[in-house]
Amino acid sequence: MRLFKAILLLMLVVSIVPTLMVGWLSVSHTRELLVRDAQELAQERVKQLRLKAEDFLGEPAETVLGLARVPGFFQLSKEAQQTHLASVLTQRREVVALTVFGPDRQRLPGLQAFSKHDVPPTALAGHEERARALLEGIDGLRYSDAVQEADGGELVVTLAFPVGEPAQGYIAADLSLGSLRQMLEQERVGSTGFVYLTDRHGHLVVGGVAGLGVDVSARSPVAHLLRQLERNPDTELFHVGNFGEGRDAVVAAYTVLPEAGWAIVSEQPVAHAYLQVGTMERRILLGLGGAILVAAVLAALFSRNLTRPLKGFTQGALELARGKFGVEVDVPQKNELGELAQTFNYMSKQLLAYDMENRGLYESLEKGYLETIVALANSIDSKDAYTRGHSQRVGDVAVQIGRELNLTERELRQLQYGGILHDIGKIGIVESILCKQSRLTDQEMAIMREHPAIGDAIIGPVSFLGAVRACVRHHHERWDGTGYPDRLKGEDIPLLARIVACADTFDACTSTRPYQKAMPLEKAMEILDNLSGAQLDPQVVTALRAVLAKQGVRLEGHRLPVKLAS
Incomplete structure (x- = not known):
């Protein structure tokens, strides 16, 4: 319906009646502008006078205050x-x-x-x-x-x-x-206006209406000022507008000097203040004839401007459908299309804000999960000084191997969690076995080998760690099928578990343990090569070698002191 009215308006623009209406609106608008200009002039005048008055009082007062310093x-x-x-x-x-x-x-x-x-x-x-x-x-x-x-x-x-x-x-x-008196008495407001200064009681201090102490509280601007001060005595007041009626009507502005509590008032009769209004009205009426000729041109432009923004809406909607939130449509018109563009842009910004908020919440939640996981891993590592930091290192190395194998970011995150939690089941192993400094007996080894199943049972109820269970349960499975607990073989072992197993073995070789000292990287990789195809997945071992090469480690000669990036 509103679009129909817009098209109807387009037809009326080419006729004389709407043009006259536009002229009438122009006259009304211009009157408002000129009235506002006159009031703004009065406003600016009292602003300047206030600054001057503050200087007249402030500068000598500041000199006297210097005695206190x-x-x-x-x-x-x-x-x-x-x-x-x-x-x-x-x-x-x-x-x-x-x-x-x-x-x-x-x-x-x-x-x-x-x-x-x-x-x-x-x-x-x-x-x-x-x-x-x-x-x-x-x-x-x-x-x-x-x-x-x-x-x-x-x-x-x-x-x-x-x-x-x-x-x-x-x-x-x-x-x-x-x-100050000389300055205010010389100030002119048009040909008939004047300015003056009153105290907080409405008595004249200096100015062009009478002598000192004369009660001017009955003057419309001063009476209005005193009422405002009575309501808000501590407010820094400023006002401009029309006061009084008939012959006594004036355009006035006032402002308060806060420290002294005085007010500067500017008055000018309405007839003189708005003298230019009548002049401008006559000029605008003379321009209506030319406006009729312009109406036809405006009709063509209006039609063009009506259809052009539709292309922008179509393109913006397609961008939103592709997930590009925050896209905006530029429609400068102040009509229904402009309002629709503002609504569209607001919706797009809101979608962008919601998307960013959701991303932040997700990242915060994921960070909390990771911190909890690290805390769990640390609770295991803290039982044995020799394995402190082992779980975190396994997670870091596993992520590097996974990145070399072109795994997705989701899979890399699961590798990080799986590496950190792979030994979580050791919580259920008694410390006498877990921290034993000598070789374990067969019975003790059997108990120790229960930790993958225990870890799987621990994280099983945690739904978001479902993909990580394979790393925890199967990181001790062997490529040749002789591992535990399920004796899986080859590619039946989940890929993430194979990567964690390789990272676990690598860290065990390169870390100091009760039964061995940390090995050089060359020796560690030699052991992993020997285990490749028997205990470890050959493809994963090759990926680990590629990671070390990218880190600047030359395995044929001496190794550089390079740490794997996390």
Whole structure:
């Protein structure tokens, strides 16, 4: 049904009615864009003003805070402390007063400095009063509300902060807001807009609407700001939008200076902020005539773009059927085909994720199996110091032989398990026989020869080791049929068991045992050649010789110190 609507739309595109609809949509969309642009402009304006205001407050505040970083400030002599205070006043002209208080929040005699020589008593008293008010419950940098000094003096704000942890004392400073006031008063928002700075109570600090302290909380943007602060006092607020109604409607943006708790507000009447909207609407209407001519071309392109993606879907489906998960179809259209492509790509990615997850789970499970198998083999080898590591080595050599015989990865894995577990049945042999240092008696040998059957019984209930049972049960069968426990002969012996038998014999020859020392590789291979066709499969012995040759071992002369790769 939706495809039918798309084809119907294609027919309507060549007519005048849809073109007019597109024009109307374009006008609506352009209006939204221009409104958004105007709001973004207001947003960017307050962002820049906030950065400037933070610099106006932050740079002198950072200079004053530098006193807290003076090593042992309160242990310095009074002359040295006065020198530091004077240095701050010299570095930053915005700092107009400095006072140092002791840990009891009482002013320290002689540790007060002003940028002016003649400070009226009222200004001095006001500075100390604001500083003491800030020291109540202070645990970091705090700012007071902005005040106008008596007799038309400077617009200042007081900051205070503790020094040391716990506090060894406190420092308070008055910062002049003259430069900040000048900057905001010079800021223009179009021909009729303005910006201003309010404190946390909705009272004007500086700006273009009135004087200091005037209550502007009733202005729509400020009222909205105060409501937001009441709900989320610790949130860093930022907002832009239309406020008010009728003639009082404005496009405004505000943001909060977090440390001082002040807000910068930008206002501009809606009629002036959106002046370009009407202009652009007229231009778009003039372009509708040309859009009618373009409609016919769009119809042809639409038809082409409708059928082209189908080839991509077909090819992608075939790739998925072949197991190539993760393949994607590139359909940039924003229609039903585009949605279908997104769904197809999502499905393909999900299949890839599931495949990778399953592979990881399988590998993790297989690793756990192998670790368990190695632990079982180690429990056998630990009973006899001379055979420690024997099972692991047999598994490694068996895998090398199997790789030389071009066995599959599954068969190589079974060889690894079979080599490690081939002597698992020795768990059931008493240690007096298993660890005996001298030659076994016939009766003891008969008991020892029971270990393949015991091992087969042990791993029999473990389903995933079913293919490994042949290695455990038949690794002592002989090529000539005289082995045990089943006296199998020749190729009746499973291939994996024949490989493990060869690897077992090879490791027995090249390892030190109670009854023999480790043999050189030449001697070991000479013994295996003699056993070939009698005890061992000739083809397997030949494969072992090829493995040694690939490892760089020359059996005709001396052998190199090369270890078989695992």
